[in-house]
Amino acid sequence: MKIVSGRVMAEIDRTAIEERGIPSLALMERAGWSVAREFHRLCRNPSTPVVILCGRGNNGGDGWVAARHLQGWGYRPRVIVTHPPESLSPDSRANWERYRGTPFACWEVWEGASSKGAKWFSDSPVVIDSLLGTGATGAPKEPYSELIRFSEERAKWTLGVDIPSGVEADTGDSPGESVTCRSTVTFGLPKKGHFLGAGLDRTGALAVADIGFPKDLLQNAESEAELIAPAWAAKTLPRYPRSTHKGVRGKTLILAGSPGLLGAAILAARACLAAGSGLVTLGIPASLNAPVKAAVPEAMTLPLPETSDGSIARAALARILEHSSGADAVAIGPGLGSHPETQEVVVECLAKCDRPMALDADGLNALAARGAQAVLRERRGPTVLTPHPGEVARMLGVDKRAVVEDPRVHVERASEQANAIVVLKGPTSFICSGDGHLYLNHYPNDGMATAGSGDVLAGMIGGIVGQQKIDPKDAVCLAVYVHSLAGDLASRRLGHRAMTAVDIISHLGDSFLELRKWRERLDPVLV
Template sequence: MRPAFTFTEIREAEKSILEKEGIPSLILMENAGKNTFDVITSLYPDINERTIVIVCGKGNNAGDGFVIARHFLINGIPVEVYNLSGPGELKNDALINFEILTKLASGMCSMYNITENEPDILYASLKKLKGKALIIDALLGSGTKGSVTGIYENVIEQINTLKHKNIKIDVISVDVPSGIGESNTTGTAVDACHTITMGAVKTELLYGAGKENTGSLNVVSIGITNDCFERVNIYGKYLVEESDVKSLFPKRKKTSYKYSNGKSLVIGGSKGLSGAVIMSSLAALKSGSGAVLAAYPQSISTHFSRKLNEVIKTELDETPDGSIAGDSYTRILKQQSKADAVLIGPGLSLNSETANFLFDVIINSPKPLVIDADALTLLAGKIEILKQRKSESEIILTPHIGEFSRLTGKTTEEINANRFELVRNFAKEYKVNIVLKSETSLSCTSDGNIYINNTGNELLGSAGSGDVLSGIIVSLLAQSGKVSTAMICGNYIHGMLADIYYDKYGNKQSASQQDLIKLIPAAVTEILG
């Protein structure tokens, strides 16, 4: 796992490392620029066929750009550098690398100044371009506060216009897309095809405007090891990598049998909402549960009979509305005793009588619980139930931002601005584990460690997606007995389904949840391979 930091945290971490280890910052800039150059050339095998344009500001981000330009020259690739810094504005490492570049420039490096008097020379030059080009954005780093204005805003808009009007022009941002700052501004920002960030993952690139503008994210070393970053990582946030999932994912023993491979109990469904609990049950089966048990109201039993032959079924009494009756807890005791983990919520309905059944399950169930969907909305009205449990077995809550808003009483804006602290505080207060679903989902354990998932795409933003995820999570919880494994691997596998679909069909819009469920075996095969 890679340590993950906010913009402010990474600056504090790097400062601490530099002071303790005595590493010159000039060396770090050289490593960052050289390694970024290497990533660029790996991303673009046709690099020699492209016009290379590097747009530099006046801070350390510009210094990285000058180093990158020098390595293009070293490798015999011509480059154009457009500089927004005026006389005397470059300082320290950026100035040193600018001076080195000017000495080595020769005829292969053309240098231009973008000024208030000539604000459009970049656009004027590239709009006439016939061949392919690559614009490297080294304008502004992570220290940007508020929205970008003036000549910088103008140049960013020009870069975006050139990219959107000419499919032969790609844009790479160095460290962050210029305009994305500590406040994760919604103002003007570079719309990058790729972002190559330095040293460690910056969380602002994974959410909101950062997610929208970053493109594919690559992390390059600046000469500080993950161990060094981990020694100063007092923030407890990590980006999950494929190797982590491969090592954590539960694997069947050769001597295993159906009841030793994880038994999942899925509780939910109501009149008109049978699909949710069916999808969760099917996802649990496809994710490797040795047996899946389901408990649901009688009126939707025909749907289960037609669609899920492999599930062990229990029909429950129901309310006049067709949801599970309030006094049904005793009816699930036998199935609950067989299960290794329980999921409750998909399609449960918001019936007040059914809420009483939910509260009985939460208070009395001795088994690890995954609480999802309607169950979260009902729970929000009586959150103190979480502190009345008779068992110390683990709970995983799987809210999206709106559901977490109802659970906490915070607005969605407050959550988006401060998600890590709010999730961590809630998990610790109620001694629960949380999967917070959003454009980049995260898992938070009850002791406050946060694991950020970066698989998936906008295909997952459709009805039923959460039901599939909760089915995967309860299956992995039943198989492994570990909440961290279930959350980390569940999020990762779920995201993989969207990525596999995109790789196969080339779009991020048309998949149904049934399409994604069918891809679970392919995702599991990739992880086990």
């Protein structure tokens, strides 16, 4: 799904109305209904007090439509509008007329903190932010800024309409007051500002609503990046005949583990198996072989010579290279440790193994410690790096804050410099494919901020890349998406505080079943 600028989306809107003959009121009706539907999905309790904030433009018109539908579903929304009806845009005023003609219509023009509408916030309501849309730039002026401040101090949670008010659609900047949303419903296509700057924190979960724009306008839209969507993931997920054997589903070698960090190796191996790999071999220091076999009986082990401190030794290299030649993918790094001999093994594997290779954690540390950027660039096989912002900053020699503030630019630089697929991990993960294409996975979930989450992802990438049914870039995007989906399912069941990396693995099966349901919707024959 393409990610576009506010300008591109405005042109799609104009073309749909002026050249394709779609009534603007019809688009607004679908938009407002989509907002009401998402609110009902999140809330499902008509007794919940809800305040809808409407601006004077068409974004406010979406709010009036949502109010009318919510009222029809048993809610009693109260609407605060920034300007009197005669100042509203034509479409917004038309929907104000329709709303005020309904039973129990309740609305007020905002007149400051002492106005009647201000008292509606005393119940700590849920708020729908329909103040400013994707065309707004600069700091919000009065009365918008005052109403945003007032709402931010009192709202229990907020649902955004198209983009959080005060956030710029192209940059994600918030030059003044802005709304923090639990979730945002956007229309047609996601906007760049949802994933950049302040927009990343303000947007919350993002729902993209189809409001009737012609499909060709959306498909041909000018775009710099794409959002990984469930429909794409469902279509990309490898299919196998019932007669498939384990060799067809790929063989993955994982180099991981050291004293005190064995859990990372176990998590990676379990995740690799749960991601569908047919055969997983875990290369570990020989002294850790027994506990690994007990913890992951489905995996084969490759006991390796070790250093005096129990890490993988230089003497292990020949055996690793021999075994890797029969693997379909290699994953290196989870809990590997930082012994100089182990780091030398990592660099030599990069140079001499042409299998698709994923590096995480101590694998990335080995690259940095040994100055192996040239080896990385000259690799013959596909390479996947999975750094967090601090590791990208180290790769590029920049401050971590710069990476956090502009992840798109820095992940593209890192990918070009390393000649690799780079996954910049975060609430929104940025994936650059090495050929200039940028993909985003937006699944903000603080439950994923738990030890071992990255080890699970590393194992999944190794497992899915090793299945060889799809392009390595697509395999990486699929692994990142399914990893996030499993985390989301785990947090819904267990809560954000209690979930662990093991819970992500235990919900991978449910994640694949979710994608199967999507596939059935898209094509009931190909399940």
